[in-house]
Amino acid sequence: FLATEEPGCERVYESKRQWDQVLAALQELSPRCCQVFLLQRYEGWTYTAIAKHLGISASAVEKHMMRALLHLQTRLMDR
Numbered sequence: 685f686l687a688t689e690e691p692g693c694e695r696v697y698e699s700k701r702q703w704d705q706v707l708a709a710l711q712e713l714s715p716r717c718c719q720v721f722l723l724q725r726y727e728g729w730t731y732t733a734i735a736k737h738l739g740i741s742a743s744a745v746e747k748h749m750m751r752a753l754l755h756l757q758t759r760l761m762d763r
Contacts, residue, residue, distance in 0.1 A: 702760075709759040713752055720748035 691699070710718050720738070723729045724745075729737070731745040738745075 705760055706756065709756050710752075712759070713755060717748045717752050720745055721752035724749060 710721065713721070716738070720734055723734050723737070724731070731742045731749070734745045735742040
């Protein structure tokens with residue numbers, strides 16, 4: 685038996701299940717909150733850049749991020 689770096693079927697399934705849970709939780713957010721979260725976490729934008737792009741204050745960006753992170757934490761901890 686040779687060791688492989690490929691993840692096992694169970695690990696792939698679990699990763700897919702977790703990703704599906706994240707996507708479902710993101711869809712429960714308001715569109716603006718989700719947009720702010722994705723721009724910051726997946727695109728790497730700064731709060732200032734997001735604020736300028738969306739025409740909102742940096743404080744509003746921060747509030748959207750806190751709301752999104754709290755929601756994701758709550759939803760993903762419940763499962």
